[in-house]
Amino acid sequence: EFGAFSGVTNEYEQDDSTSYLVRDNDKCILCRRCVATCQKVSDVGVIETVKRGFSTHVACAFEEPLSDTKCVACGQCINVCPVGALSERSEVDNVLNALADPEKVVVVGAAPSVRAGLGEEFGYPIGTNVEGKMVQALRLMGFNYVFDVNFAADLTILEEGTELLGRLSNNGTLPMITSCSPGWIKYLEGVFPELIPNLSTCKSPQQMFGAVVKTFYAEKLGIDPKNIYVVSVMPCTAKKFEKLRADQSASGYPDVDAVLTTRELARAIKSMGIIFNDLPDGEYDMPLGLYTGAGVIFGSSGGVMEAALRTVADVVSGSDLEEIEYEEVRGMEEIKKSAYKVGDKEVKVAVASGLTNARKICEEIRDGKADYQFVEIMCCPGGCINGGGQPILDAYTRRNVDYREKRASVLYDIDKNCEARKSHKSTAVDAVYKEMFEKPGSHKAHEVLHTSYVNRKK
Template sequence: MENVTIKINGVETSVPAGTTILEAAHMANIEIPTLCFMKEINAIGACRICMVEANEGRGNRLVAACVYPVSPNMQIFTNTPRVLEARKRTLELMLSTHERNCLSCVRSGNCELQQLAKDLGVEDAGIYDGVTNHYEIDGTAAHMIRDNNKCILCRRCVAACGITQSVGVIGANERGFKTFIGSAFDMGLGETSCVSCGQCIAVCPTGALAEKDSTSEVLAAIADPSKHVIVQTAPAVRAGLGECFGYPIGTDVEGKMVAALRRLGFDKVFDTDFAADLTIMEEGTEFIDRLQNGGKLPLITSCSPGWIKFCEHYYPDMTENLSSCKSPQQMFGAVAKSYYAEKMGIDPKDMVVVSVMPCTAKKFEIGRDDQAANGVPDVDIALTTRELGRMIQRAGINFQALLDEEFDMPLGLSTGAGVIFGATGGVMEAALRTVVEVLEKKELPSLDFQEVRGMEGIKEATYNVAGTDVKLAVASGLANARMLLDKVNSGEADYHFIEIMGCPGGCINGGGQPHVSPAERNFGDYRAKRASVLYSNDAAKAVRKSHENAGVKELYDTYLEKPGSHKAHQLLHTTYVKRSIN
């Protein structure tokens, strides 16, 4: 592509033609503030926070940097008094209708609006106070709270829901001063076809959207001497939690996380990766059975509850393709309240299973039907990574000073295959390590299936396994899932096995992970950085195949008999429903 020469704050630079001023400034190591902008999906120039002065030979003009392309010999000024005053006035007008209870807001200290007010020197937030609209808080969804009193109409949530996830259950209602973000006919979010993925929360710059906080329930359970409270942590949590405490993106804090959980008072600290290995044993067995005995294909993974609900709403006829396996979260709970409870002599009714997940849809999943294998809920409380971060902070635990500790046994034992579940392609790769060795009856020369790795939205591969060409596909993000399934339904594509993760990049980018800065979200590679934690963890493991997990072997030998057994189906498998679209 042809380059053009421009000047930014007097410094000459060369950038590709068609580059926006915002992108050009980033290339020149200058970050222009934004609020509404999300690269490729919400470049609408609506908030006007990114205003700069641009001179194309006709004098300096204020333009929105996120949508204005550079031109040859353009001169750009990003920090003149005129620019700073324009941004400040715009921000003051936003704040005039914004509920400013910052001290008690869940985003206090990590709010883009708050940070801009500090950066731009907004001292009197009420300078333009006048008539405001008041909105009732929407708590109808199982996983989140919507408070439009804190909404700034940036529409980032609308773009995430409609474009990234192709769900589109929220949008701008009314017009002018009465505009608000809501569902059709102002329905509560819980009445719509929302899939609980939380990607809207992940991109919201303020406290208008937040997960339902369940930390008080956890603390109450821990304080109850009659309860045995155990916690499981998903693989992606160790790759994101450190960001809550100032660590760079891509830092593995597994050991400190375990130490912090013990200091919060949990009786046992276990690893969801154990159940991920268990999932591979059940799902791999299910796939082999369908492949060899004419079962419904393609088999589609069932680990992502956001994806499952999406399938039930938008592709109900394909629920028969879903693996009947519960997610690792739910499998863990079922095993904890049966096998582990019996070994420890604990009444399952006196056990509280808490999960820490990168995923807000897990809050919905724990309340689904057919998720109570032993007569009690498999999992009682699901927390997000962010909630755990807040619990640790409120408890006064010096996270950075903690020494690494290890998970408790037996449900803390896992393999490399279990840990890579947190990245897109990880479930597929873990399954291949086991399925190929089972079918070919020999060890794999290499355990790394590079074709299914990476942050691409859709990946495809074909492997010859025991004389059969097995066609695979991996999708992450529900818009990509929709594209893939439409190709399958039309006959354009044909696969044996499909992995789908509801969130782009997989669980490492779940709706419950720590918020990232606008610059990192738009120009960084935070998903790959978090995924690298999991792949490094996998590579360092002595055991990297699910079927070689000694704890899982013992579970089958002494309790479940074998993968796919009647007892395994009772505890570890589930059913689905065909839902309507609202």
């Protein structure tokens, strides 16, 4: 009668209090990898093992729901869980319902890192670019328009670069810190709210993408934005939190309606019976499917910095510079520092990924010891290519394979092969400014493409 699977088991209520993560302690084997990751990688330590002996389980302090803690939504705990006790809160059903709704025009865009990770879910080696198959799969799923969030990454650079130049010439708050990574934003709001004035006010590429689709493109199509359903595919779980933030509804409706992680997209493709590996390469819809090399490198740590420098250096020098590869800010080093000549000024920069490294930079700025003008911070170590929504790798691979470099190399290879490699050379971005925003940093651009932050320190 007594076997390996008989005996008493504990039963716990799932913690599904957040919009991005579900904890099912019934599956947990108490390895504590999530606990260590939350403390040592994500720097917030909002989960621990509580109680003793047979009652031991993972929980937040005082058994509070995760939504009431300083959890930054990074999803790094999901990526290390060996048994699937942690998962993103799925929005696949919402997306399938929207696709089946004849009233809805359903628009999709994927972030740079998705094309560098999605193939792993279908048996391709780490570091395989599956962009073409991904586009074709999205088309077969029934999306009305398949665009690219890379387009909005280029747009972000125009806005962020203009903001940086404005701060440099008007004695604005420096260093300016990038605002693309919602886990990082939530961390700063909760731990270093005194640095909110340093944050760029630019929305992230995901939110700019949705905002442009529901304003500029809705007008172009003559469709009421209430009938447009925007889906973004992200390597990130914090994007599910970001889409619900206040001040992210430029058209009067949420900029983004649903966020699928890379893993969720793979599940949806499989559930629809699409044979991903046999697909031919698909083509994006235009104009919002157009992007430059600068837009695609956003997915790797240092990519936003490099993309911004490419544009800012051209604008300040008034020329089309040939030196566009900023090697010093590339790579998986935890903190990278450098200085570049921009016109006749020297701009000192710092790049950090992973929140324990972000803390070091934040403390320097807070204590007046930082002399940088521009800082890029990404929540996840190595940047979005290692986001909490990317395919889960076993512990051996995580420890012994340079999977982050392999995924990042996909993005740098795409960049090298792009005809245009600077965001201000994007004809799609140019059209959006000509037809809607007039110029970067305009009043209208601020209304649609910028946002505000809140102090979450209790």
